[in-house]
Amino acid sequence: MYKISKKSKQILILGVSVMTILFIIYKVIGRNEQSIEGGHGNRRDAVEDIIHNEHDLAESSHRIEELEEKIAVLEKRIPRTYQDVKYLNYLTRKRILVTGGAGFVGSHLVDKLMKEGQEVIVVDNFFTGRKQNVEHWIGHENFEMIHHDIVHPLYIEVDEIYHLASPASPPHYMQNPVKTIKTNTIGTINILGLARRVNAKILLASTSEVYGDPEIHPQPESYWGHVNPIGPRACYDEGKRISETLTYAYAQQENMHVRVARIFNTYGPRMHMNDGRVVSNFILQALKSEVITIYGSGEQTRSFQYVTDLVDGLVLLMNSNYTQPVNLGNPVEHTINQFAEIIKDLLGGNSKIVHLAEVQDDPQRRKPDISRAKKYLNWEPKVSLNIGLQKTVTYFREELRKFKHSQRNKFVDEH
Numbered sequence: 001m002y003k004i005s006k007k008s009k010q011i012l013i014l015g016v017s018v019m020t021i022l023f024i025i026y027k028v029i030g031r032n033e034q035s036i037e038g039g040h041g042n043r044r045d046a047v048e049d050i051i052h053n054e055h056d057l058a059e060s061s062h063r064i065e066e067l068e069e070k071i072a073v074l075e076k077r078i079p080r081t082y083q084d085v086k087y088l089n090y091l092t093r094k095r096i097l098v099t100g101g102a103g104f105v106g107s108h109l110v111d112k113l114m115k116e117g118q119e120v121i122v123v124d125n126f127f128t129g130r131k132q133n134v135e136h137w138i139g140h141e142n143f144e145m146i147h148h149d150i151v152h153p154l155y156i157e158v159d160e161i162y163h164l165a166s167p168a169s170p171p172h173y174m175q176n177p178v179k180t181i182k183t184n185t186i187g188t189i190n191i192l193g194l195a196r197r198v199n200a201k202i203l204l205a206s207t208s209e210v211y212g213d214p215e216i217h218p219q220p221e222s223y224w225g226h227v228n229p230i231g232p233r234a235c236y237d238e239g240k241r242i243s244e245t246l247t248y249a250y251a252q253q254e255n256m257h258v259r260v261a262r263i264f265n266t267y268g269p270r271m272h273m274n275d276g277r278v279v280s281n282f283i284l285q286a287l288k289s290e291v292i293t294i295y296g297s298g299e300q301t302r303s304f305q306y307v308t309d310l311v312d313g314l315v316l317l318m319n320s321n322y323t324q325p326v327n328l329g330n331p332v333e334h335t336i337n338q339f340a341e342i343i344k345d346l347l348g349g350n351s352k353i354v355h356l357a358e359v360q361d362d363p364q365r366r367k368p369d370i371s372r373a374k375k376y377l378n379w380e381p382k383v384s385l386n387i388g389l390q391k392t393v394t395y396f397r398e399e400l401r402k403f404k405h406s407q408r409n410k411f412v413d414e415h
């Protein structure tokens with residue numbers, strides 16, 4: 001028998017093992033190479049897909065741009081209808097800036113000035129103002145809207161300025177007190193600076209809040225007020241007080257034409273649903289059969305004027321020669337308890353009245369002495385509380401309907 005030596009056996013085993021290992025390594029490398037090649041192929045496909053998609057996207061956005069241009073052209077052909085405006089020739093027509101012109105009061109003033117035939121420029125940062133308040137004038141040749149925050153300087157040419165820009169509802173101005181102060185200090189300086197540069201007459205919308213929690217009743221313009229300078233309302237009260245100070249300082253130093261209106265509680269259509277002031281709160285609560293919320297005892301008083309009375313007064317003041325502050329408000333005074341009952345009676349419904357915590361520094365009695373406005377402007381309010389509230393209720397009913405409709409659509413979209 002052929003005998004294999006022990007050494008040869010070892011060499012043979014070693015050789016077979018090496019061959020096996022080499023074979024395994026070869027197989028593994030081969031597979032990897034294959035997968036690398038395959039990977040390259042997938043990536044190439046993916047890159048091609050991306051290029052293809054980008055091309056599609058570019059083509060689609062180009063097509064969308066084309067369609068948008070076409071829509072714009074077609075829209076221009078649709079005749080828009082506007083409320084009638086008077087025709088004024090270029091000698092009598094004024095260019096009037098309304099800061100805060102998309103707000104509740106501002107937009108009613110814009111309506112009045114537009115109908116008079118003036119050229120109106122609205123400046124608003126839309127913090128509390130809304131485009132929908134003035135959308136019925138968009139596109140009119142006498143109307144222009146600028147999205148601008150008056151804490152930055154503004155350079156335009158105007159003849160008159162109604163300076164209304166500032167949040168006015170307590171929950172709104174307290175929500176961002178620093179912004180409220182900036183608007184009423186830096187913002188007012190910017191607008192006074194603009195008035196000085198272009199020699200425009202300027203009317204400042206001040207407020208009954210400059211009287212703070214008054215110790216004199218009713219409040220005449222000669223009263224200096226009772227304001228807590230570090231309380232939660234101070235951002236607005238002191239903001240408006242410094243606005244008045246600035247206005248008269250500019251008037252004296254720069255020989256400018258100024259007017260100051262101290263506006264008392266005002267209500268009407270276009271108040272925001274979230275305005276938070278008593279008129280909108282009570283009406284909405286009664287319409288929704290929710291509880292009517294009285295802050296504190298409800299024995300504090302207010303005197304409510306309808307917004308169109310106010311804007312009539314603002315325009316009369318601007319056109320007068322009177323330069324001292326003028327109260328604009330309705331002197332018919334009610335306690336908040338009485339006002340809640342008035343709203344309940346008007347709307348029927350079964351809302352309950354509840355008393356919540358009292359608001360800090362809430363003025364306890366407020367009623368304007370309007371003898372100045374009567375004497376110098378021949379102005380007094382015309383719209384009774386009953387008529388004004390009915391118009392406001394009609395507006396809020398419609399707002400609620402639109403809101404419910406939008407909520408229903410939202411629900412349908414989401415499901």
Ligand SMILES: O=C(O)[C@H]1O[C@H](OP(=O)(O)OP(=O)(O)OC[C@H]2O[C@@H](n3ccc(=O)[nH]c3=O)[C@H](O)[C@@H]2O)[C@H](O)[C@@H](O)[C@@H]1O
Pocket residue numbers: 168169170207208209236263264265266267276277278279281282293294295296300302336359362363
């Ligand atoms: O409406 C206005 O024109 C004025 O509104 C506010 O002053 P305020 O009188 O405090 O206005 P509201 O928030 O409407 O409050 C009036 C009274 O009703 C009370 N209130 C308000 C809301 C509510 O839900 N329940 C309620 O009892 C308040 O505590 C306050 O005593 C602003 O600070 C003024 O600048 C602005 O000129």
